[in-house]
Amino acid sequence: MNENDALPRGLRKEERGISLVWVAPIVAILITAGIIWESYINAGARITIVIENGEGIKDGKTAIMYKGIKIGVVEDIRIMPDDVSMLEITALIDKESSDGITREGNQFWKVAPKVSITEVSGLDTIISGVYIAVMPAANSNEELMSRPYQDHFIALDSPPVDIFDPGLSLIVSAADKGDVSIGAPVLYKKQAIGIVEDKKLSTDGEGVDLYLRIQSRYADLIHEKSVFSKMDALQVKASLSGLTLKMGSFTSFLSGGINVSNTQDTFASPKVKQKQLFSLFESFEESLLAEDEVHLNMKEGSHKLEAGLSKVYYRGVEAGLVSALAYDLTKEETQVQLKLHKEFRVLANKKAYFWLVEPKIGFDHVEGLDTIIRGNYINFTTSDTKAKPKRAFTLNDKKPQREGVQVLLHARNLDNIQEEMGVFYHGLEIGLVSSYAISKEKQSFIIELVIEPQYRKLLNASSLFCHKSGFELKAGLDGVELKSGSLETIVRGGIAIETPNFQADARLKKSYKLYGSDAELRKAEYLSKKGIFLSLIADKLGSLKEGSPLYYKQIRVGEVVSYKWNTQTKNVLIDIFIIDEYANEIHEDTLFYNASGLNASFSLSGLEINMESLETIMSGGISFYTPVSLEAKTARNHEQFPLYGSKDAAMNQYKDVTLYAKDSYGLIAGNTVMYKSVAVGHIESVSLNKEGVALHLKINSRHADLIKEDTLFWSEVFEVSLQGVKNFSAALKGTYIVIEPGNSGNKGEYFHLMPKKPVAHFKEKGLRVVVQAQRLGGIQENTPLYYRQLRIGSVSQYRLSDDATGVDIEVFVEPCYAHLVRANSYFYNASGISVDLSLSGAKIETESLESILTGGIGVATPDDAAEQAKDSQLFVLHDEIDKKALKWAPKLYSSDPMCE
Amino acid sequence: MTHDDLSMDKAFCLHCKHLSSAQLHICPVCNEPLRQRKKNSISRTWALSLAALCFFIPANIFPIMKTLSITTYENNTILDGVFYFYKNGEFFVGTVVFIASIFIPAVKMLVLFFLLLSVKIGSRWRREEKNSLYKAIHLIGRWSMLDIFVIGLMVSLVQFGEIAVVTTGYAAPSFAAMVILTLLATESFDTRLLWDEKGKK
Structure with a gap:
C-alpha cells in the first residue's frame, strides 16, 4: 500500500503527472484555431475587381450582391499598383457562393443611386450605400461550373445584360441618331418593353444602327411587320374641333425613345429572330406612307405648302403629306411631291383630281376655314377608285366640278352670288353654284347651278329660284322672329329653290329667273297663279306697299302689285291682283277699303279690336265688301274702283257738319257725336280758325235728319266734383259731342258748339x-x-x-x-x-x-x-x-x- | 513522511475558513478535507491562464458585435468600439471600455504568469507587493464580464427586424471564455505559495 494513500486526504502528497485541468488550454487552442480557420482560411474566395470609380465603396462594408442577396463583402480597396486611374477591390465572397463567382465571364458592376432627369435607379443604395453586383456568365449551374477559374475581374460601367432574361436583340437602322440616346426606352403602348442598348454608325456610314433589347416576355410582340418609330415626345394636333397636346413619358421627352406599333396584320406576320433588322421611322404616320412619291405640278399661284408638314386629304381623311417642294425654273412650275398612305396610294389614279385648299375669307364667303389652323393642304378625290394608279398630276387651285343636273339662271343683278354657294331646297342643300358669267346681251348674268342628281325630282318647269340671304327678320305681334340658315348661309348666302307645283312639266326650263329676295319669289309664286288685275284710286297710299295683301272675309285673295301717282287726278293709283277663284266676288259695286292697322273701339262694355290679319298691322292691306245685289256685273280686268280709307268710310255715307267753338274742350278727331247715347257720327277733324276752333263732324247720313237749323251741340266732359261724378263714360271714350235736335224744318250746316249742356229744360215748354x-x-x-x-x-x-x-x-x-x-x-x-x-x-x-x-x-x-x-x-x-x-x-x- | 512545507501544525479550512489543528485532516466544522495549500494550484493556474490567453486572441481580432441596419452593415471588434468612442470624443467611455475589455484581461493574465513564474523560481522578492497584485486582479477581474453583459443586452434588445439587428460575433463567446478562464485561474492560485521556500515543501 502506498504510503501516501495512508495519509489523511488533506496531507496526501500531490499527484504528479499531467493534471486533467490541462484539457482547458488544449480546448481553448482548438476552439481559437477553429474560429480562425472558419474566419480566414475557410471564409470563402477572395477575388479582385478592377473598377474605375470607387466612390461610395467602403472596405468591410460594401457588399457584393447577387440578385439582391449579399454574397460577399469588400475587404479592401486600393489604387491599382500599376495603373493609378483604376482601383482594385479585394472582396471576400461567401464560401457557398465562391465557387460560382470565381468563374471566367462573370461580370461585376457597381450599383450606385442614379437620379438623373432621364433615369432613377438604384434607389436602394441611397440608404444602404453602393454595392457591387455580379451577373454570372451562364444561367445554368453546370455551364457556369464548367468555366475556368478566375478571381480577377474588371468591373463594367453599366449593368450588363440580364443573363436570365437575355431578351430579344434587334437592330434598328435610322437615318440619323436623332434624339434617341443609349438607355432610352422602347415602348409598346407606352409600356417599356426594352431599352436602347447601343448605337453605332452603320457599316456603310449611311445611318445609325440602334441596338435594342426587348425583354423576353415581350419578345412575342415583335413581328416582322412591327413598326419602329421615334417617340413623339411632344405631339400637337390642332384642328377646328380642338387642340390636342400629347406628351410622351418624361424620359422619352429627354432621352428620346422608340415606339413599337403593331397593326392588325402585324400579328399575322412571322415572329422575328435575334438581331433582326428593322428601319426606324420618324413617326408612326410615316410608316404608313407608301414608298413611292406622287408628283404634282402647279403652274401658278402661291401654294404656301410646307414640306413635311402640309397634309394631303382624301375626302377629308388624312391621306398623306407633302414630302418635298421644288421650283422648276425651266418649266416655271412648282413641283410638289407627296407621300400618300399605302391604302390611299391606289386612289391617286388616272381619275384622281388634286386641288389646293387655302382659306378664302370674305364677308360673304368663307372657305377652307380649317386651313387657318391646319395650314394649306392638298385635297384629292377620284371618281373611279378602280382606275390605274398614276404618278404625276396637276395641282389645281379649284375644287373639281361636281357632277349633277345643270340648271341655268338669269339674273339682272349678281348680288353676292359666288361660286360654291349652296343651293337650298327648304334649307336642304341640294347643289351649288358652279359658275356665273355675263350673258351675251351684256344685260344680265347667267348663273350655272349643279344640282345633285338625287334631287332632280324637286325641280320642274314651275320651279322658282331666289337669292337667299342668311337672315330673315320677321316681326309680328307675337314677337320678332329672326330666322337664319346655317352659319354657312349667313356668311355665304345661297340660292333657294321653291317648286310650287309638282304637277307641272317635269322638264327643266332652259333658263330660270333668279329673284332677288324671298319676297320677290313669293310674289312671283303668287303671280304665277291665274287672276285679274284691278286698279284702285285712293287719296293716299297709307301703309300699303307692293305685296300688301288683299283680304276678302279675312282670306287672302290677292295683293298689291304696284302703285303710282296719277298726275292728272292727283291721287294714287294702286294696282291689285286677285286670284281667279275670288275674282267673281268683285262686282261693280264692290267697296274697297284700306284695312291697314287695327281698329279698336272702347266702351264701358269692353274693348273691341278689329283687324284683318296680323299682317295688315305691319304691312297694311286692303279688304273689300260686296253688297248683295244680283244685278251687279262682275268686275272686268283693269277696272277702276275707289279705295276708302276704312271699312266705316266705305260702308257709310256722312253728312258734313262744321261746329265753331272758342275751345276744342279736349275734343279730337275721332271723338263720337252722340244723340240719346247713340253714336250718330264722329269728329273728322279739328282745326283752328280766327275765332277759335272749327270742328268738322261727320254725321251718318241715316241720322242726318237730326241736324236742323236749331240743333244744339255741346261737349260732354268727364267731371269729378264734390257734387258728384259727371259723364263717367266720357272718361273712357273721351270727350264727346251731344246733339239736341231742333224742331226747325230747315237743315243746317254750321253751328256753334256749347261748352256744356245747356240749362235744364232749355227750350222746353213751361x-x-x-x-x-x-x-x-x-x-x-x-x-x-x-x-x-x-x-x-x-x-x-x-x-x-x-x-x-x-x-x-x-x-x-x-x-x-x-x-x-x-x-x-x-x-x-x-x-x-x-x-x-x-x-x-x-x-x-x-x-x-x-x-x-x-x-x-x-x-x-x-x-x-x-x-x-x-x-x-x-x-x-x-x-x-x-x-x-x-x-x-x-x-x-x-x-x-x-x-x- | 511529513510535508516540509507544513510549517505549522494548524490548518486553515479553505472551505469554511475555520482554523483547526492540522492533525485533524478533516475540518471539524464543514467536514471538508483540510489542506495546507490549494489543490494543484500551480498547475491549474497555468492551464487556465494559458487557455484564457488562447481565447484572448479571437476575442480581440474577431468582431464581437455585428450590427445590421438598413443603412449599415458593420462588424465591430472590441478595439473598433474603443476607436469609435475616441473618434467621437467620448474619451471617458472609450477608456472605460478599453480598460475593462482589453487592459484588465491582459493585465490579469500577465500578473498570473508573473506570479506563477515567481513561484516557479521561488523568488522572495517583494512578496507583499505580489500579494497585493494578486488581490487587485482578484477584485477587478469580475468586472471584465461587463462587456458581455452589454453585448448580451444589445443583442436581446436591438432586434428591430429590417431596421436594425445586433448579433454577436466570434469574439463574444471567446471573450466570455477568456474572462471566465482568467477568473478561474485567479481563483485557483494560492498566494501562500509565494511564501513557500523553494524546494522546501
Whole structure:
C-alpha cells in the first residue's frame, strides 16, 4: 500500500503527472484555431475587381450582391499598383457562393443611386450605400461550373445584360441618331418593353444602327411587320374641333425613345429572330406612307405648302403629306411631291383630281376655314377608285366640278352670288353654284347651278329660284322672329329653290329667273297663279306697299302689285291682283277699303279690336265688301274702283257738319257725336280758325235728319266734383259731342258748339219764374219744386242777383202745372225736416225724402189765387212755410188740353 | 513522511475558513478535507491562464458585435468600439471600455504568469507587493464580464427586424471564455505559495 494513500486526504502528497485541468488550454487552442480557420482560411474566395470609380465603396462594408442577396463583402480597396486611374477591390465572397463567382465571364458592376432627369435607379443604395453586383456568365449551374477559374475581374460601367432574361436583340437602322440616346426606352403602348442598348454608325456610314433589347416576355410582340418609330415626345394636333397636346413619358421627352406599333396584320406576320433588322421611322404616320412619291405640278399661284408638314386629304381623311417642294425654273412650275398612305396610294389614279385648299375669307364667303389652323393642304378625290394608279398630276387651285343636273339662271343683278354657294331646297342643300358669267346681251348674268342628281325630282318647269340671304327678320305681334340658315348661309348666302307645283312639266326650263329676295319669289309664286288685275284710286297710299295683301272675309285673295301717282287726278293709283277663284266676288259695286292697322273701339262694355290679319298691322292691306245685289256685273280686268280709307268710310255715307267753338274742350278727331247715347257720327277733324276752333263732324247720313237749323251741340266732359261724378263714360271714350235736335224744318250746316249742356229744360215748354233767396241753401240745378209735396218742376239755373243782395233762382214749372203758380204764389224753402215737439208727441214734417237730401222749393197758392204767373216773374223764397199756407186749397184748373 | 512545507501544525479550512489543528485532516466544522495549500494550484493556474490567453486572441481580432441596419452593415471588434468612442470624443467611455475589455484581461493574465513564474523560481522578492497584485486582479477581474453583459443586452434588445439587428460575433463567446478562464485561474492560485521556500515543501 502506498504510503501516501495512508495519509489523511488533506496531507496526501500531490499527484504528479499531467493534471486533467490541462484539457482547458488544449480546448481553448482548438476552439481559437477553429474560429480562425472558419474566419480566414475557410471564409470563402477572395477575388479582385478592377473598377474605375470607387466612390461610395467602403472596405468591410460594401457588399457584393447577387440578385439582391449579399454574397460577399469588400475587404479592401486600393489604387491599382500599376495603373493609378483604376482601383482594385479585394472582396471576400461567401464560401457557398465562391465557387460560382470565381468563374471566367462573370461580370461585376457597381450599383450606385442614379437620379438623373432621364433615369432613377438604384434607389436602394441611397440608404444602404453602393454595392457591387455580379451577373454570372451562364444561367445554368453546370455551364457556369464548367468555366475556368478566375478571381480577377474588371468591373463594367453599366449593368450588363440580364443573363436570365437575355431578351430579344434587334437592330434598328435610322437615318440619323436623332434624339434617341443609349438607355432610352422602347415602348409598346407606352409600356417599356426594352431599352436602347447601343448605337453605332452603320457599316456603310449611311445611318445609325440602334441596338435594342426587348425583354423576353415581350419578345412575342415583335413581328416582322412591327413598326419602329421615334417617340413623339411632344405631339400637337390642332384642328377646328380642338387642340390636342400629347406628351410622351418624361424620359422619352429627354432621352428620346422608340415606339413599337403593331397593326392588325402585324400579328399575322412571322415572329422575328435575334438581331433582326428593322428601319426606324420618324413617326408612326410615316410608316404608313407608301414608298413611292406622287408628283404634282402647279403652274401658278402661291401654294404656301410646307414640306413635311402640309397634309394631303382624301375626302377629308388624312391621306398623306407633302414630302418635298421644288421650283422648276425651266418649266416655271412648282413641283410638289407627296407621300400618300399605302391604302390611299391606289386612289391617286388616272381619275384622281388634286386641288389646293387655302382659306378664302370674305364677308360673304368663307372657305377652307380649317386651313387657318391646319395650314394649306392638298385635297384629292377620284371618281373611279378602280382606275390605274398614276404618278404625276396637276395641282389645281379649284375644287373639281361636281357632277349633277345643270340648271341655268338669269339674273339682272349678281348680288353676292359666288361660286360654291349652296343651293337650298327648304334649307336642304341640294347643289351649288358652279359658275356665273355675263350673258351675251351684256344685260344680265347667267348663273350655272349643279344640282345633285338625287334631287332632280324637286325641280320642274314651275320651279322658282331666289337669292337667299342668311337672315330673315320677321316681326309680328307675337314677337320678332329672326330666322337664319346655317352659319354657312349667313356668311355665304345661297340660292333657294321653291317648286310650287309638282304637277307641272317635269322638264327643266332652259333658263330660270333668279329673284332677288324671298319676297320677290313669293310674289312671283303668287303671280304665277291665274287672276285679274284691278286698279284702285285712293287719296293716299297709307301703309300699303307692293305685296300688301288683299283680304276678302279675312282670306287672302290677292295683293298689291304696284302703285303710282296719277298726275292728272292727283291721287294714287294702286294696282291689285286677285286670284281667279275670288275674282267673281268683285262686282261693280264692290267697296274697297284700306284695312291697314287695327281698329279698336272702347266702351264701358269692353274693348273691341278689329283687324284683318296680323299682317295688315305691319304691312297694311286692303279688304273689300260686296253688297248683295244680283244685278251687279262682275268686275272686268283693269277696272277702276275707289279705295276708302276704312271699312266705316266705305260702308257709310256722312253728312258734313262744321261746329265753331272758342275751345276744342279736349275734343279730337275721332271723338263720337252722340244723340240719346247713340253714336250718330264722329269728329273728322279739328282745326283752328280766327275765332277759335272749327270742328268738322261727320254725321251718318241715316241720322242726318237730326241736324236742323236749331240743333244744339255741346261737349260732354268727364267731371269729378264734390257734387258728384259727371259723364263717367266720357272718361273712357273721351270727350264727346251731344246733339239736341231742333224742331226747325230747315237743315243746317254750321253751328256753334256749347261748352256744356245747356240749362235744364232749355227750350222746353213751361213756365219759368225767378225766385229770389238770400242764400242758395241746398239748392242746386234740378232741385225739385213741390206743390202739395208733388213735384211740378225743378230749378233750371241760379245766379247771384244783379245787386248781389241775394240769389236769383230760375225755377221751371212743367207746362201741365204752370197754372198752379199764380202771381201771388208763396215760395218756401222745403229743404230739410221740420220737427215739432209738443206734449202730445213729436211731429216730423218734410216735403219729401228727396228734399231731405237734395233740398227743394215748395210753392203754395193762396185761396184767392191771382192770375197765372208770367215767365220771369219774380218771387221771394221764404225760409219757412207759413202755417197758413198749409191750409190753402184753391181750386185751379189747367187750360191746356194736353194735360188732361 | 511529513510535508516540509507544513510549517505549522494548524490548518486553515479553505472551505469554511475555520482554523483547526492540522492533525485533524478533516475540518471539524464543514467536514471538508483540510489542506495546507490549494489543490494543484500551480498547475491549474497555468492551464487556465494559458487557455484564457488562447481565447484572448479571437476575442480581440474577431468582431464581437455585428450590427445590421438598413443603412449599415458593420462588424465591430472590441478595439473598433474603443476607436469609435475616441473618434467621437467620448474619451471617458472609450477608456472605460478599453480598460475593462482589453487592459484588465491582459493585465490579469500577465500578473498570473508573473506570479506563477515567481513561484516557479521561488523568488522572495517583494512578496507583499505580489500579494497585493494578486488581490487587485482578484477584485477587478469580475468586472471584465461587463462587456458581455452589454453585448448580451444589445443583442436581446436591438432586434428591430429590417431596421436594425445586433448579433454577436466570434469574439463574444471567446471573450466570455477568456474572462471566465482568467477568473478561474485567479481563483485557483494560492498566494501562500509565494511564501513557500523553494524546494522546501
